[in-house]
Amino acid sequence: MSMVIAPSILSADFARLGEEVNTVLAGGADWIHFDVMDGHYVPNLTIGPPVLASLRKVTTAPIDVHLMVEPVDLLVEMFANAGANLISFHPEASRHVDRTVELIRSKGCQAGLVLNPATPLSVLDWVLPKLDLVLLMTVNPGFGGQAFIEGMLPKIAATRRLIEESGRDIRLQVDGGVTVKNIGRVAKAGADTFVAGSAIFGSSDYAATIKAMRAEIDAAFQVAA
Numbered sequence: 001m002s003m004v005i006a007p008s009i010l011s012a013d014f015a016r017l018g019e020e021v022n023t024v025l026a027g028g029a030d031w032i033h034f035d036v037m038d039g040h041y042v043p044n045l046t047i048g049p050p051v052l053a054s055l056r057k058v059t060t061a062p063i064d065v066h067l068m069v070e071p072v073d074l075l076v077e078m079f080a081n082a083g084a085n086l087i088s089f090h091p092e093a094s095r096h097v098d099r100t101v102e103l104i105r106s107k108g109c110q111a112g113l114v115l116n117p118a119t120p121l122s123v124l125d126w127v128l129p130k131l132d133l134v135l136l137m138t139v140n141p142g143f144g145g146q147a148f149i150e151g152m153l154p155k156i157a158a159t160r161r162l163i164e165e166s167g168r169d170i171r172l173q174v175d176g177g178v179t180v181k182n183i184g185r186v187a188k189a190g191a192d193t194f195v196a197g198s199a200i201f202g203s204s205d206y207a208a209t210i211k212a213m214r215a216e217i218d219a220a221f222q223v224a225a
């Protein structure tokens with residue numbers, strides 16, 4: 001599976017959002033990660049469907065929407081209509097996880113389930129085969145710029161094993177505290193899709209940071225001569 005880098009616009013300059021998005025895409029990003037926070041499921045507020053609709057006018061790149069909202073279903077249709085390619089949600093925020101997955105798919109989007117650091121992998125039981133992506137949070141959701149929780153590396157590896165056992169084409173995305181320094185270990189543990197906010201938008205050269213991230217991923221898989 002290809003390695004995907006998805007800058008989180010949470011750390012972008014919102015006053016110049018279209019420009020920021022096009023700069024990271026020109027710099028080698030594959031997807032745009034769109035963090036939606038409601039001030040209820042998480043203690044922070046961000047952006048909604050009209051912002052996504054505006055971004056959709058400036059790019060055809062895949063936009064993956066991470067819903068940190070409760071309840072979930074009302075917003076799925078709005079984000080699908082606004083141009084989302086993939087919509088992920090937290091199982092704690094939906095009373096009917098399977099129904100929400102079906103709803104996302106019925107709107108023509110790919111579906112992802114998000115696990116907080118303390119959420120057990122058992123929430124994937126019975127629903128994993130219907131998913132296009134599992135998103136493992138490596139920080140507690142709500143804010144950018146937090147430190148990667150090292151204890152999540154075995155969880156990434158365990159999730160990779162579950163995906164392999166399922167025999168399905170499911171992406172394993174990791175989000176929270178991903179940097180040039182740790183992305184190799186995150187990849188080696190089993191991730192194939194990397195969200196990075198502050199590490200990219202907080203750097204002086206987005207393209208150079210993305211390039212350095214790809215080099216670290218490649219290096220992690222090099223066999224020592």
Ligand SMILES: O=C(CO)[C@H](O)[C@H](O)COP(=O)(O)O
Pocket residue numbers: 008010011033035066139140141142143144145146175176177178195196197198199
């Ligand atoms: O979902 C998120 C927070 O809830 C962000 O996507 C995530 O934290 C990325 O930011 P950073 O790379 O700065 O940690």
